Amino acid sequence: MVATNLKSETMALMDKRSAMEAEMNDIIGHLCQPGGPGLSGNLTDSEGFPLSDIDIPVVRAERHRLSELRNDHRELTEKINQNIQVLHSARLPSGSSPPNESGNDDGLNNQNSPFVNAVPSASSPNAMDVDLMVSVPYAFVDVIADASPAAEDGLQLGDQIVKFGNVEAGENLSQRLLSEAQTNQGCAIPVVVMRQGALINLTVTPRTWQGRGLLGCHFQLL
Template identity: 65%
Template structure:
């Protein structure tokens, strides 16, 4: 039961995060519509006066709300990752335990360290029966970035990337540190060559192929990734 409770909590957190992302996507779409100021564009004209073509109070409210949502998203993602680590560790422990139980049935010999397995009193321990029914791997791929800006006619747009897509993998880049630098390096090193891109879009996992290339705009893709 503890295992299923932890899994249910993780799924609930993922649903909460998806709701946050939906609201974030709506705000980003409003800010980045044609003629809009974008996520961080100037709210004043070239002469330093407030822009008359946008609703500045509304833009400021949207940007403030977006910052709040991103903070909440970061907190929830951290909790999800903690749960994933527990679920994954429990799965590894379950596999190790299965090897030990098989010693008497054949010639398989397993070296087993009981200290590596959580004690039964730990609230995060997964009972063997429930652990065997869980597919922990479905949780292990977590989006690490979101497309918050994309230019019409850019390589990214032409190759099928959409505003709000959550990036799960870009070429050889997955989660980790220094993501922006690694993403830029991956695009640079694959200029003119197709790169596999895995995204989460409206709850579905989609595999795309994008080709970083020179075009009339900036960069090789013409989009911006916001790290989650």
């Protein structure tokens, strides 16, 4: 009964998080539209006067709301992760413990992850539990340039990054994401994103183009 209630709570939290993500995507889309102020662009000209073509109070309000949503999204994701770990622990056989993950802190090798090597049995998570465990995003696309490799390969503004090549949630994400792109320059990288609550599999190839970087987009960590 406790596990059932916790699962229901987790699903409700995920629905709430999806609603937050939709609102975040709307705000990002408005701020980052062509000619828009962007997420952190200057709202004054070189002489310090307010830009006449931008509704500054609205932009400030949207940026403030986006900051609030990001903080709430981070806290909600942490709560979901905690619930998932409790659900998984409750399904372990009596006297057993999760596989030792020591020496695997970089998150690149999934062989020791209890959330990946789930074997169907009376004590293993069912398919819905596994979906919950592996679909927690750790970043989202907040900037994407037109005609960039990321745009041409199917990434969209607001996509939630669940997996980028070998990079999943963990420590040193910025460095690992950069390294993954540089190491695989010219090679296709499998990417899993959450878009409007649904998981989508893409293939992105980091490569040189007329713009900056190998992808032409920016991942904002959650």
